[in-house]
Amino acid sequence: MKGVTFLGERQIRIQEYPDPEPGPGQAVVTMKAATICGSDLHVYRRSKDAMKGVPQVIAGHEPCGVVRTTGTGVSNVRPGDRVSVLHAIGCGNCVDCIKGYDYRCRKMDTIDGRPWWTGQTGNKDGSFADQLLVPARGCLPLPDALSFIDGAIMACAGGTAYEVLTKLRVSSLDTVALYGLGPVGLCAVLIAKGMGARVIGVEPTPERLALGLTLGVDHGINAATEDVVEEVRRVTQGRGAEVAIDFSGRNVARTNAIHCVGFGGRVGFIGHTDVDLAIQPSDLISRDVTLRGSPIFKTDTYFDMADFLIDHAISLERTVTHRFRLEQAVEALQLFDTQRTGKIAFVWD
Numbered sequence: 170m171k172g173v174t175f176l177g178e179r180q181i182r183i184q185e186y187p188d189p190e191p192g193p194g195q196a197v198v199t200m201k202a203a204t205i206c207g208s209d210l211h212v213y214r215r216s217k218d219a220m221k222g223v224p225q226v227i228a229g230h231e232p233c234g235v236v237r238t239t240g241t242g243v244s245n246v247r248p249g250d251r252v253s254v255l256h257a258i259g260c261g262n263c264v265d266c267i268k269g270y271d272y273r274c275r276k277m278d279t280i281d282g283r284p285w286w287t288g289q290t291g292n293k294d295g296s297f298a299d300q301l302l303v304p305a306r307g308c309l310p311l312p313d314a315l316s317f318i319d320g321a322i323m324a325c326a327g328g329t330a331y332e333v334l335t336k337l338r339v340s341s342l343d344t345v346a347l348y349g350l351g352p353v354g355l356c357a358v359l360i361a362k363g364m365g366a367r368v369i370g371v372e373p374t375p376e377r378l379a380l381g382l383t384l385g386v387d388h389g390i391n392a393a394t395e396d397v398v399e400e401v402r403r404v405t406q407g408r409g410a411e412v413a414i415d416f417s418g419r420n421v422a423r424t425n426a427i428h429c430v431g432f433g434g435r436v437g438f439i440g441h442t443d444v445d446l447a448i449q450p451s452d453l454i455s456r457d458v459t460l461r462g463s464p465i466f467k468t469d470t471y472f473d474m475a476d477f478l479i480d481h482a483i484s485l486e487r488t489v490t491h492r493f494r495l496e497q498a499v500e501a502l503q504l505f506d507t508q509r510t511g512k513i514a515f516v517w518d
């Protein structure tokens with residue numbers, strides 16, 4: 170099979186690997202779709218020095234496909250099953266795993282060479298490959314009504330967007346300002362519209378703002394040329410938004426997110442690009458603002474999200490602007506690196 174590794178400084182290698190075979194408790198998934206995530210760029214752009222000591226594993230962590238074969242002791246999936254695959258697969262037995270927080274498990278298997286909050290570094294081969302070997306526990310059934318690309322997006326970007334919108338209890342009562350219309354923000358547009366909210370999209374890149382508008386953004390704000398907070402207040406009759414979520418990780422957007430909500434506003438932080446940010450406590454206290462961070466998503470969220478997407482006829486695949494074969498990985502990553510596209514997917518027949 171073929172697989173893609175990141176070498177640092179935007180260089181990659183596409184090479185042949187032996188077909189993986191499952192050990193006890195493992196499954197091998199034949200890849201049908203693997204989407205590229207913004208966080209893949211963090212590894213892709215790393216300096217060669219920073220790559221030293223990082224396990225040279227196959228990249229990619231948004232996998233979806235069909236189970237090819239399973240090892241002994243596997244009962245949750247069987248060959249032929251359509252599955253989306255978690256990229257942080259917990260042990261299944263610790264308190265975090267039992268509560269659904271696989272991504273907090275200290276014994277988790279993680280793929281693709283990215284660092285984790287737990288201090289672990291992904292040390293297993295990822296999804297930019299024809300096949301993926303994983304603990305079978307990480308294979309989640311993909312309903313027939315959802316496409317393989319839907320399933321790949323749900324494995325990271327979609328799940329992350331769904332999780333924060335449900336945490337902030339978004340509903341048709343709300344005007345929601347979404348900062349950053351990259352892949353996660355675009356998923357949030359589709360999901361927030363499905364929840365009935367009115368959506369304001371805030372984005373400095375014209376291509377992405379236009380994409381957001383085609384996906385249902387009710388009011389677009391160009392963050393490069395407009396006074397964002399003023400504009401949010403204008404379109405909410407001076408009240409401010411009920412909810413604001415930052416996906417960009419940029420401090421100017423985070424600060425605007427806090428400032429653009431009205432009394433009792435709910436604010437979520439997802440993106441983590443800039444490190445330090447001074448927040449004025451009075452901004453939170455005087456307007457009774459709730460601020461929440463949200464890392465990826467709980468394992469049980471996947472099932473709620475699948476039901477929600479089907480019930481509301483939402484296809485996260487609509488966020489995809491480009492599809493490539495794995496052999497075109499150099500071109501695909503160079504294009505995604507411009508940060509002017511929607512989601513980009515590798516697809517197989």
Ligand SMILES: [Zn+2]
Nearest residue numbers: 206208325326
């Ligand atoms: Zn991701």
Ligand SMILES: [Zn+2]
Nearest residue numbers: 260263266274
């Ligand atoms: Zn665990």
